[in-house]
Amino acid sequence: MTDGSDDIQALIALMARLPGLGPRSARRVVLQLIRRRGGQMAQLAALMERVAQNSRECLTCGNITDRDTCAICTDPARATGEICVVEDVADLWALERAGAFRGRYHVLGGTLSALDEIGPEDLGIPALIDRIARDRISEVILALNATVEGQTTAHYIADALEGSGIAITGLAQGVPIGGELDYLDDGTISAALRARRRI
């Protein structure tokens, strides 16, 4: 009985395992939830309960949804000929917040990794190839992270689609908006210099 009741201790231990938290943050979060009036913890618990019960992966694209097929895949206003391939649902959300893409997505759920024994099947790449063949896709945008793993995976998919006549593109690399050269890594600066454009 150091950290209050057993339930409180168990809650802290569970929260401490969440990404970005740790034992200290978990203790602060739980204390704040207990202290706040207005039943905030009960509200959070009820929402979690509902999300846990209703969330599943879209059978078409892998997005998280409460239906068989997600709202993006069923939106008639979105172009069906462009598929944007992302590593993770968080990346899909980031692109949607930017509001710059109006086609459909495909969520891989990771990257190829020999070390972790993650192969093309584990990422649904065969399903992606099938989908591209079936749906008359004109462009596949490989919006994978600019990491070694992301780019290895992008090259694997690009190779698999070679000769299909489909445009395979990737996100431009360069200096982020508002980015200061002094704070950027050398790789980004080199890539931005190589891809320089007339202004």
Next chain:
Amino acid sequence: MTDGSDDIQALIALMARLPGLGPRSARRVVLQLIRRRGGQMAQLAALMERVAQNSRECLTCGNITDRDTCAICTDPARATGEICVVEDVADLWALERAGAFRGRYHVLGGTLSALDEIGPEDLGIPALIDRIARDRISEVILALNATVEGQTTAHYIADALEGSGIAITGLAQGVPIGGELDYLDDGTISAALRARRRI
């Protein structure tokens, strides 16, 4: 529909307001909870529900408990003559983890602040004075933070207990175990030097 269903969005918004989290961490936490198999989110929801329903403040010391009086206040093995005054339940937990104190506690729930209009009554200081008079206390340890607010509050309590014949003590200040002088602030170094001891 940028962040998935409305429930998921609401859950992210609620989690983003927790201490130490923000929108980005909240999104990562919620995604990981949805993805993990084994119903981790449902388990977390159930625990939160129980903790939210059962947690309250100990009527004697202000610790968080699921009873009227906490396990520390009712533990016959703990000394009744020593009260350790802390700002927050998190501080009580830290002292319990250290295992160095075997008396009772008093949780103020904050510090005196003219700016925020927090006076002695808001911190239960009159109740503390009453408790000290009633319970035959021999020592009051003011384990408040080494901040201006913490020390102001400590001095206020020490003044209020002056002439009572009770020993009023505070935590020693100095170099933390493993602390490197080069990384410590000047105030800590000065305090450690003033409180120097023969070795």
